[in-house]
Amino acid sequence: MLENLYLGIDIGGTLIKVAIVNSKGVIFEESVISTDVNAKPADILKSIINIAKKFKDYSKIKSIGVGIAGDVCFGTGVVRFSPNLKKWKNVKVRDILTSLTQKKVYVDNDANTASIGAFWLDAKGKSTDLVCITLGTGVGGGLIFDKKLYRGISGTAGEVGHITIDAYGKKCNCGNRGCIETFVGAKHLSKFVQDYLKDNNSKMIDKLTNKNYKLITPRLLTQAAKKGDKVSKEIWKIVGQKLGIFLSIIINFANPDTVVLCGGISHAKEYFMKYVVKEIQTRAFKSATKACKIIVSEATHNLGVVGAAMLSRQ
Numbered sequence: 001m002l003e004n005l006y007l008g009i010d011i012g013g014t015l016i017k018v019a020i021v022n023s024k025g026v027i028f029e030e031s032v033i034s035t036d037v038n039a040k041p042a043d044i045l046k047s048i049i050n051i052a053k054k055f056k057d058y059s060k061i062k063s064i065g066v067g068i069a070g071d072v073c074f075g076t077g078v079v080r081f082s083p084n085l086k087k088w089k090n091v092k093v094r095d096i097l098t099s100l101t102q103k104k105v106y107v108d109n110d111a112n113t114a115s116i117g118a119f120w121l122d123a124k125g126k127s128t129d130l131v132c133i134t135l136g137t138g139v140g141g142g143l144i145f146d147k148k149l150y151r152g153i154s155g156t157a158g159e160v161g162h163i164t165i166d167a168y169g170k171k172c173n174c175g176n177r178g179c180i181e182t183f184v185g186a187k188h189l190s191k192f193v194q195d196y197l198k199d200n201n202s203k204m205i206d207k208l209t210n211k212n213y214k215l216i217t218p219r220l221l222t223q224a225a226k227k228g229d230k231v232s233k234e235i236w237k238i239v240g241q242k243l244g245i246f247l248s249i250i251i252n253f254a255n256p257d258t259v260v261l262c263g264g265i266s267h268a269k270e271y272f273m274k275y276v277v278k279e280i281q282t283r284a285f286k287s288a289t290k291a292c293k294i295i296v297s298e299a300t301h302n303l304g305v306v307g308a309a310m311l312s313r314q
């Protein structure tokens with residue numbers, strides 16, 4: 001029997017991933033290239049398809065899916081704007097790829113594709129209601145309700161990173177104050193640590209940064225915690241508490257069977273997860289908490305490309 005295969009393309013600010021995926025989200029063949037931010041989008045898309053056409057199963061693919069950060073219109077397949085790719089303004093990605101391949105093409109933003117990826121790779125396609133939260137430079141998210149991605153009326157559903165958890169908190173890029181992103185987004189977190197160190201001394205962080213606190217990143221903080229640094233562990237506790245407050249809102253709002261955490265800072269799970277769980281147990285509805293599995297993705301790097309490939313199955 002011929003198996004259905006799908007092509008996924010994940011366009012990031014530094015790397016582009018291309019992969020052929022089967023109907024269960026398993027990657028058959030893949031290729032990674034670095035992103036030339038100065039190249040014309042149409043040229044980049046052409047070179048991606050040239051790579052894909054060299055895959056041995058290319059002729060068997062049923063459809064093509066693309067995930068990219070930014071403002072993407074799923075209905076028309078147009079990338080209106082992408083924050084890390086300045087040349088990608090009003091690019092008709094779907095039309096360009098359709099004319100290059102004569103295949104059905106779907107285009108969506110990277111938070112949505114990551115959520116579909118989490119549905120297939122972390123929940124193995126078995127979840128019904130899933131919320132995926134991407135913890136990176138920003139905090140993104142996607143909602144899968146009744147096994148389908150929920151986009152909302154104008155396509156911005158799942159922007160959970162801008163849920164307010166402190167009405168008087170710091171200003172966020174979105175214009176609001178005190179969004180969860182202003183606490184756990186990588187840039188904000190690094191800034192928070194710089195301030196925290198004014199009153200709390202950490203020899204380990206001093207050593208790892210040579211006292212240049214601008215070098216502090218979530219990764220460095222995890223490294224310091226792994227070496228037993230108390231200050232770093234305390235900071236991860238604060239992060240865990242904030243995330244727990246945030247996830248209590250998500251759990252009460254969506255009543256999901258699964259919440260998947262992915263992205264860079266999810267690698268520090270052993271330092272923050274127990275505080276997340278504690279806050280949820282204190283704050284969220286008991287029955288909703290009991291019904292919800294919280295998992296840290298085991299496949300963070302492949303969620304985007306697999307989710308893109310699976311867009312046609314939504």
Ligand SMILES: [Zn+2]
Pocket residue numbers: 161162163172173174175176179181
């Ligand atoms: Zn915000």
